[in-house]
Amino acid sequence: MVVIQWFPGHMSKARRQVQENLKHVDIVMELVDARLPLSSRNPMLDKIIGNKPRLVIINKKDLADDLEIQKWVHYFESQGILAVKINAKEQQTVKKLTKAAREVLAEKLERASERGIQNKAIRTMIIGIPNVGKSTLMNRLAGKKIAITGNRPGVTRGQQWLKTNEALEILDTPGILWPKFEDQMIGLKLALTGAIKDDLIPKDEISIFALDFFKENYPSELKARYKLSDHEMSLSAVDLIVLLTKKYGFRDDYDRFYELLIKDIRDGKLGLYTLDRVSDLTAVDEVSDGND
Numbered sequence: 001m002v003v004i005q006w007f008p009g010h011m012s013k014a015r016r017q018v019q020e021n022l023k024h025v026d027i028v029m030e031l032v033d034a035r036l037p038l039s040s041r042n043p044m045l046d047k048i049i050g051n052k053p054r055l056v057i058i059n060k061k062d063l064a065d066d067l068e069i070q071k072w073v074h075y076f077e078s079q080g081i082l083a084v085k086i087n088a089k090e091q092q093t094v095k096k097l098t099k100a101a102r103e104v105l106a107e108k109l110e111r112a113s114e115r116g117i118q119n120k121a122i123r124t125m126i127i128g129i130p131n132v133g134k135s136t137l138m139n140r141l142a143g144k145k146i147a148i149t150g151n152r153p154g155v156t157r158g159q160q161w162l163k164t165n166e167a168l169e170i171l172d173t174p175g176i177l178w179p180k181f182e183d184q185m186i187g188l189k190l191a192l193t194g195a196i197k198d199d200l201i202p203k204d205e206i207s208i209f210a211l212d213f214f215k216e217n218y219p220s221e222l223k224a225r226y227k228l229s230d231h232e233m234s235l236s237a238v239d240l241i242v243l244l245t246k247k248y249g250f251r252d253d254y255d256r257f258y259e260l261l262i263k264d265i266r267d268g269k270l271g272l273y274t275l276d277r278v279s280d281l282t283a284v285d286e287v288s289d290g291n292d
């Protein structure tokens with residue numbers, strides 16, 4: 001496994017910007033990937049947002065295993081966090097998120113109306129790791145295409161509010177926090193879904209992980225896609241790679257098979273899947289904090 005760098009300088013800048021913006025919002029929308037509801041979170045977020053109301057949005061549900069996502073919704077619920085699953089490209093997302101944000105803020109909104117304060121629009125900001133769908137969601141919520149720059153280094157400008165057609169306003173600058181992948185398993189999962197750059201983790205390691213994972217969790221999809229016999233299914237991941245590279249006529253060009261396998265999985269050719277499993281939580285548990 002290669003050593004992956006964690007950029008503390010960028011991270012603390014991102015953190016400062018998120019904290020600054022936090023003052024202006026009623027609720028934070030934390031966007032995670034439905035294939036990685038835990039690994040696509042930044043563990044520092046808890047500390048950054050403190051007790052600010054939060055909604056977890058499990059995005060890309062159309063690519064993930066619904067049964068597993070449901071377990072994650074319950075998991076978040078057990079942590080006192082409301083989580084909703086969405087496909088950021090869908091129209092009904094606007095209604096769904098407005099309703100969920102209202103639910104999280106119900107008590108606060110009730111108190112305001114008791115005091116005769118008119119229900120103002122709920123102000124929110126979207127936070128998530130790169131590629132999790134922040135821009136797609138913001139475009140959907142705003143109902144139009146907008147240029148979103150995020151908190152990348154060097155980008156500073158005044159905030160603007162994007163109005164949805166519902167009672168929700170979104171800060172036009174999403175918070176981008178990097179995933180934390182010092183943990184090998186998290187790195188492999190992020191790499192397999194394409195959440196991190198392709199050259200960060202060797203493709204052979206990603207492929208071995210992927211074959212082992214699908215053999216254990218989605219064997220029939222793997223068997224069907226590569227037309228494997230029962231005997232072939234019992235081979236080790238490395239032996240399967242050798243076999244399939246030959247089967248595809250790639251001779252001993254294993255890289256070609258790695259690319260094919262990874263692309264197949266990203267394109268959903270092995271079906272809908274979720275790499276983080278609630279059942280593994282005792283081992284993973286809450287990813288430890290302490291990075292700054």
Ligand SMILES: Nc1nc2c(ncn2[C@@H]2O[C@H](COP(=O)(O)OP(=O)(O)OP(=O)(O)O)[C@@H](O)[C@H]2O)c(=O)[nH]1
Nearest residue numbers: 059060061086087088089130131132133134135136
């Ligand atoms: N299938 C599917 N694809 C999605 C969904 N949401 C976003 N995407 C795709 O995911 C990719 C990344 O989406 P973006 O909206 O650019 O993600 P981002 O978080 O803004 O990414 P950065 O700008 O890198 O921070 C794009 O190819 C989107 O089309 C979804 O719900 N389902």
